[in-house]
Amino acid sequence: MASNTAQTFAKNNPIKTDFPRVVVYCGADAKIHQSSLFYLHLFWAIIEKGRKLGFEMIPLMDTRPEKGRFGAPPEMVQIEKAGSIDGYVAIMAYDSMVEWIRETGKPLTVLNGSSPDVGFDMKEMAEMSIRRLAAQGAHSLGLMIPPEMANAEVLEMLDEVSEELNITINYEWIMVSHKPMEIKGYHQFQSLWDLKSKPDGLLIYPDVMSRGVVSAIVERRLCVPEDLKLILHRNAESPYVVPFPCDWIEMSADPIADGLLEALQAKLQGKQLPMRWIHFKLVPSERLAGF
Amino acid sequence: MASNTAQTFAKNNPIKTDFPRVVVYCGADAKIHQSSLFYLHLFWAIIEKGRKLGFEMIPLMDTRPEKGRFGAPPEMVQIEKAGSIDGYVAIMAYDSMVEWIRETGKPLTVLNGSSPDVGFDMKEMAEMSIRRLAAQGAHSLGLMIPPEMANAEVLEMLDEVSEELNITINYEWIMVSHKPMEIKGYHQFQSLWDLKSKPDGLLIYPDVMSRGVVSAIVERRLCVPEDLKLILHRNAESPYVVPFPCDWIEMSADPIADGLLEALQAKLQGKQLPMRWIHFKLVPSERLAGF
The missing domain is CATH 3.40.50.2300 (Response regulator)
Incomplete structure (x- = not known):
């Protein structure tokens, strides 16, 4: 049933929708990082909150071993087939892991790395x-x-x-x-x-x-x-x-997710917010x- | 670069490949289950081992709140657009969460639920x-x-x-x-x-x-x-x-991942292995x- 539903849904829906399509990239490698559970909570929070804002949220966990992460994950092929991407949110990712996103020129907000939109x-x-x-x-x-x-x-x-x-x-x-x-x-x-x-x-x-x-x-x-x-x-x-x-x-996780999504909304409108500090x-x- | 690479890759590749396309469904809700980190390790192990077996492994974490899980997750639309699915592996999922998979009639191996392929x-x-x-x-x-x-x-x-x-x-x-x-x-x-x-x-x-x-x-x-x-x-x-x-x-996680993939390989060939017991x-x- 549902698989057919999915196919029907795909057929009846135009490639480009009115909802901005946002990919949430998570670079946490559970094998290495014991803090992965927190990042899973954050990943979840971003997706839930984004959906409430009317975005089409597309989860993208990088499941390649951390050392083999060059360019876009293979799942991006499928995601791009289903329509163009309007923006990206990246968490738990080094600069090198999101270089392929920066090269698309699309709005991107990040938690980690050298130019974060949100910091602790x-x-x-x-x-x-x-x-x-x-x-x-x-x-x-x-x-x-x-x-x-x-x-x-x-x-x-x-x-x-x-x-x-x-x-x-x-x-x-x-x-x-x-x-x-x-x-x-x-x-x-x-x-x-x-x-x-x-x-x-x-x-x-x-x-x-x-x-x-x-x-x-x-x-x-x-x-x-x-x-x-x-x-x-x-x-x-x-x-x-x-x-x-x-x-x-x-x-x-809540204020971090809010900060990343607010910064993304601004970027989608061509604006840039100052970096947001998250307080303990x-x-x-x-x-x-x-x- | 990589985004273009992904698009080029998609264009040059036929919808149907020689590699069986396997979706790995994870129903763990990090918000509820403190054991989610183990299931993340297992999720990872299945994907890595499956790739080594020559499968095209497609990770599918259900990011909907646990109470709103009816039918296929929205991501299935994109996954199905990129080609037909040959089989499924499901972990941390109640029977009701994989009902949409069973209805496709495609081979499915599961860890939990009433008729598991692998059990502790x-x-x-x-x-x-x-x-x-x-x-x-x-x-x-x-x-x-x-x-x-x-x-x-x-x-x-x-x-x-x-x-x-x-x-x-x-x-x-x-x-x-x-x-x-x-x-x-x-x-x-x-x-x-x-x-x-x-x-x-x-x-x-x-x-x-x-x-x-x-x-x-x-x-x-x-x-x-x-x-x-x-x-x-x-x-x-x-x-x-x-x-x-x-x-x-x-x-x-290793023997569980092996057991689920072996059972899937058998099902892809029309065979059914006896349930595999994992020993502590x-x-x-x-x-x-x-x-």
């Missing part, structure tokens, strides 16, 4: 976390962060704020990891705790690192928040449970109240 | 786990399992094996949960541990439940394996870290050796 306000998030940890009584702070967060602007802010609040941030406590993974979080915390001097406050980003850190903390039989104050990242769409009270730095939310532990 | 050997897994827990010194056993595992065959086996091994399995320790989630695992363990009598061995399936259970165990300050022997499920593609030694019941692997904790 990492500096604000780090500052918010440090002030919160200091307010909770931490005197020395460590951070586990991804490379995109370990830039001059953030490091300068760390210097300034630590001086203002009279807290110590030793550079050996700033641990940067490429391709975050749970097991890396576990080992990074173990090395941090093998140091002669250790911080009494810690910010961990992103969630996949946090989960390994939590296991290492439990193994070391540390008490949170008495021995160590913690702020962990989580996505609103994939919360997780930890066995002690800690605060959260929360991100959600500080969510205090409900359980901390009991302490 | 849950009974064998449960028996293997019980024998292992008993060998580790457990005298009483609890289980957290999904409804598809709580069938007469498994329950009968539990009776027989517990009698043979002289261990107790109280029915109140068999906790069944629909739509497994981390927070459910957490609360189920808390209720289990509020009971007057508790088991000293526990099997938890699947991994998303386990993660919540681990947090609850740590909160209760229980020692594993001294107070409680544990066997947790994990997928080989998404391992996780726990802060104590425990054994694992491991599943992997017992992976002893490396750390248990130290105890």
